[in-house]
Amino acid sequence: MKEQFLLLIESHPGLIQKVCNMYCYSREDQEDLFQDIVLQLWRAYPSFRSGSKATTWLYRVALNTAITRLRQQPKAGRFAELGPEALQVPAAEESPSEEMAAMYRAIRQLSQVDQALTLLYLEDCSYREMAEVLGISETNVGYKLNRIKAQLRTLISLA
Structure with a gap:
């Protein structure tokens, strides 16, 4: 089970990192959130149904962890068998352009959902x-995306 889990995490390190970048400003907070997400994924892994899409499950757990920012007390013994290699944060991608940085600043002004x-x-x-992933209807997704796009245009034009 450990090997399958590690393979899943190693197959999608950018997914987790993007969630961390979206919800945290400092490198230290990103690293903490990365570890929180991996630990939450490990906890939830036994209930993962391989019939569902892995990225959908990963996003659901990662986003829920980021949004709620659950800060678990260290339970070293509970996760000892997972090993330190699972908690290594991948190297950051190159710095975003000024345009992308402005987009991320505008996105951070939106609600967490x-x-x-x-x-x-x-993605x-x-x-x-x-x-x-979000537990809403497809119609609601379309409505919210249209509203978000208009909101982002306004936020970027004000910057």
């Missing part, structure tokens, strides 16, 4: 996948 929806949209997830 709207930030999550924007991240999923930027080219289908409306169905977005609805499944």
